[in-house]
Amino acid sequence: xxxxxxxxxxxRKDLLTERRxxxxxxxxxxxAAMVLFIFSFALGPDAPGMSAGxxxxxxxxxxxxxxxxxxxxxxxxxxxxxxxxxxxxxGMEALRxxxxxKKAIYAGKLAxxxxxxxxxxxxxxxxxxxxxxxDLITKLPALLxxxxxxxxxxxxxxxxxAALTANLRARDVMLPVLLFPIMVPVxxxxxxxxxxxxxxxxxxxLWVWLRIIALIDLVLLTVCTLTFEFAxxx
Amino acid sequence: MIxxxxxxxSAFVIAGIVVxxxxxxxxxxxEKAMRLGTIVGIVALALLAVGLVLGMFVAPTERMMGDVYRxxxxxxxxxxxxxxxxxxxxxASIMYIKTxxxxxxxxxxxxxxxxxxxNVTGLITxxxxxxxTWGVYWTWDPRLTTTxxxxxxxxxxxxxxxxxxxxxxxxxxxxxxxxxxxxxxPIVYFSVRWWRTLHQVQSSPETVDLAMVWPLRLMMxxxxxxxxxxxxxxxxLARLRGEEELDLVRMEVAGD
Numbered sequence: 108x109x110x111x112x113x114x115x116x117x118x119r120k121d122l123l124t125e126r127r128x129x130x131x132x133x134x135x136x137x138x139a140a141m142v143l144f145i146f147s148f149a150l151g152p153d154a155p156g157m158s159a160g161x162x163x164x165x166x167x168x169x170x171x172x173x174x175x176x177x178x179x180x181x182x183x184x185x186x187x188x189x190x191x192x193x194x195x196x197x198g199m200e201a202l203r204x205x206x207x208x209k210k211a212i213y214a215g216k217l218a219x220x221x222x223x224x225x226x227x228x229x230x231x232x233x234x235x236x237x238x239x240x241x242d243l244i245t246k247l248p249a250l251l252x253x254x255x256x257x258x259x260x261x262x263x264x265x266x267x268x269a270a271l272t273a274n275l276r277a278r279d280v281m282l283p284v285l286l287f288p289i290m291v292p293v294x295x296x297x298x299x300x301x302x303x304x305x306x307x308x309x310x311x312x313l314w315v316w317l318r319i320i321a322l323i324d325l326v327l328l329t330v331c332t333l334t335f336e337f338a339x340x341x
Numbered sequence: 342m343i344x345x346x347x348x349x350x351s352a353f354v355i356a357g358i359v360v361x362x363x364x365x366x367x368x369x370x371x372e373k374a375m376r377l378g379t380i381v382g383i384v385a386l387a388l389l390a391v392g393l394v395l396g397m398f399v400a401p402t403e404r405m406m407g408d409v410y411r412x413x414x415x416x417x418x419x420x421x422x423x424x425x426x427x428x429x430x431x432x433a434s435i436m437y438i439k440t441x442x443x444x445x446x447x448x449x450x451x452x453x454x455x456x457x458x459x460n461v462t463g464l465i466t467x468x469x470x471x472x473x474t475w476g477v478y479w480t481w482d483p484r485l486t487t488t489x490x491x492x493x494x495x496x497x498x499x500x501x502x503x504x505x506x507x508x509x510x511x512x513x514x515x516x517x518x519x520x521x522x523x524x525x526x527p528i529v530y531f532s533v534r535w536w537r538t539l540h541q542v543q544s545s546p547e548t549v550d551l552a553m554v555w556p557l558r559l560m561m562x563x564x565x566x567x568x569x570x571x572x573x574x575x576x577x578l579a580r581l582r583g584e585e586e587l588d589l590v591r592m593e594v595a596g597d
Contacts, residue, residue, distance in 0.1 A: 274510075
C-alpha cells in the first residue's frame, strides 16, 4: 500500500503543477489545432472521395490514421516535459531518494502522463470529428477503448524514455528519435482498430485487434517497469 | 536428412560460439582480441574469395530470375551479421546493467554499430533485388518493415551515445535503449505481419540447387567471420577511446 500512496502523491504533484502552469496543456492544444489544420491544407478539405470510400472526402477516409499521427506528435510535447520540472529544479535527486520501490515513481509518472494525454484527446477527437465532419456519436464506446489502449502503450514507453533522456542536452531531439520506432506496433494496431470502429467491422476483427494492442501494451509495460529503476539512476 | 542436421547443427554451434566469445571479449586482454580479430579476418577473406568465385561463376543461372538472384550471396549473409550484431548488443547490455563493467559497454556498441552496417547492406541489396523481381524497390512486408525499423532503432542508439559525455551514464542509458529496442523487434514483426504480407517464403535447401547452396553456406560463414573481425576491431577502438576518457577524468580529478 505504501508504494500506491507514493505513486498517488506523485500523480497529485504532477497534476497540480500542470494545473497551475498549464505549460504542457497549452502547448499541446495549439499544436494539435495546427496539426489538424495542416492535414486539411495538405490533403484538401473538399477533395472528392477516394474510390474505396464511397462519397467520403479524403480527410474522412484517412481520419483513423490522421488521428493517431496527431495524438503521437502532440503527445510528445507532454511526454518530453514529464521530468522537466524535476530536472530544472534539482528534484531528480529527491525522486531518487524517494523511499520504497522505484516502480512507484514509474507508476505515478505514467498515471500523470496518461491523465494529461487523455485531457488532450478529449479535446482533439471531437474537434477533429467536427472539423472533418465525421459522425462519431454511435461509435464512441468502442473508440474510447481503442484510444485508451493505444494511449497506454504510448505513455508507457514514452514515460520510460522521458526518464532516460531527462538529463540529456539534446533531449527534445532524442525523445522522438528513440520513442517512435518502438511505437510502430502500437501505431499499426491502433490505426487498424480505429479504422474498424469508424468504417464498420463485418468480419468481427475489432476484438482481435484490441487484444493485440493489449498484448503489446503488456509486453512494453513489463519491460519498462522492470528496467525503470536503472533509467533514473545517477 | 542427416546431412541437414549436421549442417544446421554446426551452424547453430558456430553462431553460439561466436556470440559467447564476443561477449567474453569484455574481459579479455587487448592482445588476445587483436590476435583473434586478425585470425578470423584472414579466414574470412579466404572464405569470401572462394564463396564469391563459386557464387558468381560456378553456380548455375536461376531459371526465373536469371543472374539477378546472385545478389543473394551478399543479401542473406548480411542478415547473419545483423542478427549476430544486435543479439550481441542486447546480451552485452544486460550484462552491463548487471555488472557495471565498462567492457560490456564496448562490446555492446561494437555489436550495434557493425549490426547497423550489415543491416543497411541487407536493405540495399534487398531493394536492388526487389526492383527487377517484384517490380518495386520497397514494399511494406513484415520482414522488410521490421529490418528497417531495426536499423532506425539501433541508429538511434548510436546517435544517442554521441550526445552523452559521461561514460557511465552513456553506458547505462544506451544499454537500456538497446534492451527495449531488441525486445521490440519481434513485436514489430508480428504486428506488421498481421497487418499485411507479401515476402517470398524462405527457400529451403531442397528447392535450391546444391551448386547454389554451397557457395551460399560459404558466404554465410565468411560474413560471420568478417562480422567477427569488424566487431573485434570496433571493440578495441571503443576500449581505447573509453580508457582515454577515463584517463582524462583522472587527470581532472588529480589536477584539482
